Structure formats: structure tokens, C-alpha cells
Amino acid sequence: MQPVSNTLDRVLVLEMVRVTEAAAIAASTLVGRGDEKAADAAAVEAMRAALNELYMDGTVVIGEGERDEAPMLFIGEKVGLGKGPEIDIALDPLEGTTICATAGPNSLAVLAIAEKGGLLNAPDVYMDKIACGPGYPAGIIDLDKSPTENVKAVAKAKGVDPHDIIVCVLNRPRHEAMIAELRAVGCGVMLIGDGDVAGVIATSDPDTTIDLYMGQGGAPEGVLAAAALRCTGGQFKGRLVFRNDDERARAAKWGVTDLDKQYDLTELARGDCIFAATGVTDGSLLAGVKRMPGKMTTESVVMRASSGTVRWVKGEHRL
Ligand SMILES: O=P(O)(O)OC[C@H]1O[C@](O)(COP(=O)(O)O)[C@@H](O)[C@@H]1O
Numbered sequence: 001m002q003p004v005s006n007t008l009d010r011v012l013v014l015e016m017v018r019v020t021e022a023a024a025i026a027a028s029t030l031v032g033r034g035d036e037k038a039a040d041a042a043a044v045e046a047m048r049a050a051l052n053e054l055y056m057d058g059t060v061v062i063g064e065g066e067r068d069e070a071p072m073l074f075i076g077e078k079v080g081l082g083k084g085p086e087i088d089i090a091l092d093p094l095e096g097t098t099i100c101a102t103a104g105p106n107s108l109a110v111l112a113i114a115e116k117g118g119l120l121n122a123p124d125v126y127m128d129k130i131a132c133g134p135g136y137p138a139g140i141i142d143l144d145k146s147p148t149e150n151v152k153a154v155a156k157a158k159g160v161d162p163h164d165i166i167v168c169v170l171n172r173p174r175h176e177a178m179i180a181e182l183r184a185v186g187c188g189v190m191l192i193g194d195g196d197v198a199g200v201i202a203t204s205d206p207d208t209t210i211d212l213y214m215g216q217g218g219a220p221e222g223v224l225a226a227a228a229l230r231c232t233g234g235q236f237k238g239r240l241v242f243r244n245d246d247e248r249a250r251a252a253k254w255g256v257t258d259l260d261k262q263y264d265l266t267e268l269a270r271g272d273c274i275f276a277a278t279g280v281t282d283g284s285l286l287a288g289v290k291r292m293p294g295k296m297t298t299e300s301v302v303m304r305a306s307s308g309t310v311r312w313v314k315g316e317h318r319l
Pocket residue numbers: 092094095096097098170172193194195196197216217218219221
């Protein structure tokens with residue numbers, strides 16, 4: 001176990017849940033309304049207001065975009081009361097905007113915090129990701145190995161046939177070849193429309209039956225999911241994917257110099273970190289916000305890397 005950090009101690013773990021709850025509740029009024037932008041804006045505004053009540057000197061390192069393209073929670077924005085511990089924050093107030101707009105599964109309000117410098121300042125590009133849950137030998141998954149090799153390694157360690165392995169993949173044309181290869185190995189491919197933070201975390205939850213997550217998704221979501229897997233004991237590897245010179249230039253701006261690097265969990269989220277999420281819509285990880293006469297209910301999870309504690313928090317909020 002790693003040493004427990006005093007810095008994060010001073011930012012109450014459960015305060016993080018209030019922040020994700022506030023964002024999820026705000027977005028929930030717009031579930032199924034077909035308006036991604038409005039739902040995202042509501043979540044952003046509520047998350048920012050909740051963060052600004054906390055005793056900390058916080059900096060958004062992964063947020064809604066660069067200062068000139070995002071009015072709130074942009075990268076570099078200072079949040080909190082400006083006093084107290086220096087904290088870096090990665091956030092996605094509404095992870096799965098399309099899911100929320102179409103009332104699909106697994107949209108979340110998410111954040112991760114670490115001591116200053118603890119989170120990779122990932123530019124908003126794609127990331128190649130592979131993840132598995134806890135209990136496997138270190139280094140069992142590797143982006144330099146083929147999907148077939150990774151499935152076979154995990155199947156062997158689990159003591160099952162590759163046919164018994166289930167891999168979660170974002171349903172995108174860019175994954176066609178990988179999906180075909182996985183099906184040729186014989187494993188089950190669970191295709192999701194959006195929401196790879198939940199997809200990656202699902203590997204840590206035996207109830208989902210998902211053994212592996214593979215494929216390209218957002219790099220910011222990769223850092224958030226890595227922070228969660230640091231807490232659950234799962235494994236994750238990520239490599240940034242640059243499609244053009246503009247994206248490569250953006251990487252340099254955030255201090256990323258080795259463009260081909262395969263990042264391990266601890267290079268994406270270093271030291272002690274806390275991950276929190278609240279469900280906006282129902283999903284494998286969390287139930288969504290439910291509105292009923294006189295009250296609302298929320299379901300959240302908050303985890304901490306240094307202790308490996310995972311807390312499930314059910315909230316009842318009177319209207
Ligand atoms: O839709 P793309 O471009 O394939 O990007 C994949 C990314 O989009 C998501 O599905 C949803 O992202 P948003 O939160 O921006 O709506 C992520 O979970 C995933 O990492």
C-alpha cells in the first residue's frame with residue numbers, strides 16, 4: 001500500500017461526491033431531450049459552482065477544453081477557495097453527452113484529483129487504450145501486443161478459454177479490424193455506443209462480465225479511467241494518437257514530448273489520487289438520477305488510490 005497523502009486528506013474524500021452529484025443532478029433535467037450542448041452546459045456550471053466552495057487551491061488540468069474554446073472549467077482554470085492544498089483536477093462534468101441526450105446507458109459526472117503534477121496533462125486527442133481488472137500479473141496487457149495475444153494472455157491467467165473472454169469496445173468504424181480479429185479469436189465483443197470511462201471501469205466489476213477494454217477513445221477520458229483503475233487495482237495502458245500536425249503541436253504545448261510513449265497507470269495518475277463519479281443515466285457502474293415526488297436520488301462512487309477504498313454513496317435529495 002502506498003503512503004496516505006496528507007494533501008488529499010485535507011480535501012475531504014466525500015466532498016468530491018457532492019461535486020459529481022451536483023453535476024449529475026443538473027444534467028439529469030436534460031436526459032433524453034436531444035440537446036447535448038444544453039446538458040453539458042448545465043453539468044459544467046453546476047460542477048464549477050460546487051468546486052468553488054471547496055477549501056483548496058485547485059487547478060483544472062483536464063477539462064472542457066482550452067481557454068479560448070471553453071467559457072468554464074477550461075484547462076488552467078483555478079477552482080476552489082484559492083486557499084488550502086494545491087490540487088490538480090481532471091474532470092468531465094458530463095461524460096457521454098450523446099448518451100445523456102438520448103437517455104442511453106452509462107452517462108456519468110466524473111472527476112479525479114491528485115496532488116499538483118500528479119495527472120498527465122493529456123491534450124484533447126485520441127488515446128489507444130487497453131484495460132483489465134484486478135488480480136492479474138503485472139504487465140499482462142500491452143499495447144505493443146496484438147488483440148489476440150492480449151486476449152490469450154488474460155484467458156490463460158484467468159484459467160479459461162479465449163471463447164470465455166469478453167472484450168468491451170466502442171462501436172466505431174476505426175475499430176472494424178480489431179473487432180474482426182477479436183471475433184476470430186472467438187471471444188465475445190461487447191460494443192458500446194459511447195462512454196469509455198464506464199467501459200474501462202467495467203473491467204474491475206465482475207458483475208459486468210467484461211474482462212478487457214480495448215480501443216481508441218478520448219485521451220482525457222483515458223486519464224480519468226486510469227485514476228479509477230489505480231484505486232481498484234486494475235491495469236491500464238494508454239498511448240496518445242495524433243492524427244495531424246495540429247494535434248502534435250497541441251501535445252508539445254502541454255509538455256508531452258515523447259509522442260509514441262505507452263503510458264502505464266502510474267504515469268497517467270501518479271501518487272495518491274481520488275476518483276469520483278455520479279450516474280446521470282442508469283448504467284453498469286451506477287444508477288442514474290431518479291426524480292420522484294418531493295425528492296431525487298443519486299448513486300455515486302468515490303475511490304482512493306492510497307488506501308484502495310471504494311465507497312458507494314446513495315444520496316437522497318429533498319426537492
Ligand atoms: O465519439 P468518439 O470521437 O469516437 O470519441 C470517443 C469518446 O467519446 C465518448 O464516448 C463520449 O464523450 P463526450 O463526453 O465528449 O460525449 C467518450 O467516452 C469516448 O472516450
